[in-house]
Amino acid sequence: MELICPAGTPAAYREAVQAGADAIYCGFRDETNARNFPGLNFTRDEMKTAIAFGRSRGVDTYVALNTFMRAGAEDIWYRAADDAAAAGATALILADMALMDYVATRHPDQRLHVSVQASASNADAVNFLVESFGAKRLVLPRVLTVAEIAALARQVSCELEVFAFGGLCVMAEGRCSLSSYVTGKSPNMQGVCSPASHVRYREDGADMVSELGGFTINRFGKNEPAGYPTLCKGRFHIADSDAYAFEDPVSLDVMDHLDALRAAGVKALKIEGRQRGKAYVAEVVSSLRRALSASPEARPAHVAQLRKLSEGQQTTSGAYEKKWR
Numbered sequence: 001m002e003l004i005c006p007a008g009t010p011a012a013y014r015e016a017v018q019a020g021a022d023a024i025y026c027g028f029r030d031e032t033n034a035r036n037f038p039g040l041n042f043t044r045d046e047m048k049t050a051i052a053f054g055r056s057r058g059v060d061t062y063v064a065l066n067t068f069m070r071a072g073a074e075d076i077w078y079r080a081a082d083d084a085a086a087a088g089a090t091a092l093i094l095a096d097m098a099l100m101d102y103v104a105t106r107h108p109d110q111r112l113h114v115s116v117q118a119s120a121s122n123a124d125a126v127n128f129l130v131e132s133f134g135a136k137r138l139v140l141p142r143v144l145t146v147a148e149i150a151a152l153a154r155q156v157s158c159e160l161e162v163f164a165f166g167g168l169c170v171m172a173e174g175r176c177s178l179s180s181y182v183t184g185k186s187p188n189m190q191g192v193c194s195p196a197s198h199v200r201y202r203e204d205g206a207d208m209v210s211e212l213g214g215f216t217i218n219r220f221g222k223n224e225p226a227g228y229p230t231l232c233k234g235r236f237h238i239a240d241s242d243a244y245a246f247e248d249p250v251s252l253d254v255m256d257h258l259d260a261l262r263a264a265g266v267k268a269l270k271i272e273g274r275q276r277g278k279a280y281v282a283e284v285v286s287s288l289r290r291a292l293s294a295s296p297e298a299r300p301a302h303v304a305q306l307r308k309l310s311e312g313q314q315t316t317s318g319a320y321e322k323k324w325r
Contacts, residue, residue, distance in 0.1 A: 001261070002268035003292060004062070004161065005285045008040040008275055013050045015278040016059075020289035023060035025093060026050065026274065032080040033064045034117060035274040036191025048087045060090035066115035067191050068096045078102055085110045093139070094118075095174070100133040113137040113161070117174040117188065123155035130158045137161055139270065141173030142252065143319045146260045153265030160265060165284060165306070166272025168252040168318055169193075169232070178231040182213030194230040201226065253315035255291055255303045261320075 005021035007013035016024045027033025029041040042050060051061045063084040069077045077099050084092055085107045092110060094100050095117030103110055116139040120126050129135045137159040140149065153160055169176065179193045180186035187193040200211040208220045210229035217229035219242075227233065233249040235242055252272070254261065261269070269292075271284055284306060291302040307315055 001258075001266060001292065002161075003285070003288060004268050004270045005281060006166075006271055006274040006276070007050070007281065008035060008037075008273075009278065010042065010046050010050055012274075012276075012278040012281045014053065015282040016285050017054055017057055019282045019285035021059055021285055023062055023090065023268070024050075024054060025062040025064050025270075027064040027066075028080050028083070030076065030080070031070075031189075031191050032067055032077050034066050034115075034187045034191045035064075036067075037195070037275055040275060044083055044087070047084070047089075051088045055088065061088075062091045062093050062113060063087075063089040064093040064115065065099065066093050066095045066117045068117075068188055069099060070189065074098070081107070091136070097129075097133070100129070100135070104133040108134075111136050113139065115139055115174065116141055116163075119174040121152075121173075123152060126152070126156045126158065130156065137267065139163075142168060142170050143173050146257055146264050146320055149261070149266065150264035159267035161268040161270055162254075162261060162266050163252055163272055164254045164269035165288060166251055168247065168250065168316065169272075170247060170319065176232065179212075182215050182231065194228070199229055248316070250316045252318050253303070253306070254317055254320050255288075255299050256317060257320050258292065258299070259296060 002022040004023045004025060005016040007016050007024045007026040013024055013026060027035060027041050029043055054061045065077060065080050081092060081103050090111060091113045092103055093113045093115045095115040103112055112133060112135050114120055114129050114135045119141055120129060120138055121141050121144060126138050135158055139161045142163050175188060177186045177188060183195055183198040185192045185195055194212055198213045202209050206222045208226045209216055210218045210226060212229040217234040220226040227249045232246045236245050238245055273280060287302050287306055291299045294302055
């Protein structure tokens with residue numbers, strides 16, 4: 001299976017190449033991608049340089065244009081698609097069907113991948129995107145079991161890509177707008193979830209309190225690691241107890257399911273983390289590269305050290321072994 005790695009900066013891109021990535025996904029420094037944070041992403045010239053560097057070493061580059069276009073400002077996304085194609089991107093990762101139509105019409109030879117933001121998770125939806133826009137690959141939402149992925153693979157005519165490690169975002173996968181209710185910005189439109197400008201930490205006695213947009217998201221005890229405040233991973237007082245209402249602050253890790261995912265027909269494994277530094281990218285990519293080449297019995301030794309890089313220093317298999325319906 002292809003190992004697809006994140007790069008939020010040119011430095012992280014080079015680290016991913018050297019660590020053994022088969023392909024790297026990245027985005028422009030604007031609202032066209034869902035990781036539009038200050039200090040991240042690529043200028044047009046940086047993107048051209050990165051794509052050329054990757055190509056010289058046999059590494060593909062996927063440019064994420066995976067936000068939804070704003071009415072009246074569509075040209076921002078159209079220009080980004082034109083520039084990515086001109087720079088030599090192997091594929092464009094798209095969510096907005098109008099942008100898919102633009103790329104299919106203006107750049108018919110450009111490979112098109114459907115972003116997880118499109119939230120396509122059944123055969124009818126996937127086949128519509130393949131037939132209408134020539135989509136070659138679908139990035140699946142993190143809400144399907146391995147058995148469900150296998151069933152879908154038998155019914156569609158494009159490649160399937162799944163998330164394998166990193167942040168676990170499953171709030172109506174790909175279409176979370178929770179952040180916008182307290183900050184005015186969401187990953188779908190502006191490309192930012194819980195922007196740092198709206199984050200505050202304060203001490204309350206022995207506790208550390210995290211806030212987002214003026215709302216308390218979590219309260220941490222003296223020796224408890226204080227996580228980054230996002231609404232979907234907030235701890236709230238519900239039914240006489242304090243609990244994580246939507247999801248726990250842990251990271252996805254599917255190393256125990258590699259063989260099953262391969263047998264299910266998965267073409268590519270994706271690492272989340274464009275907002276993480278180059279050291280994180282190097283460590284995760286190299287560890288997963290070794291794990292993919294190792295026997296099932298030897299894999300735990302290669303990935304054990306990754307737990308310390310996980311959110312809350314905990315990992316989960318998430319929906320891949322879903323126990324609820």
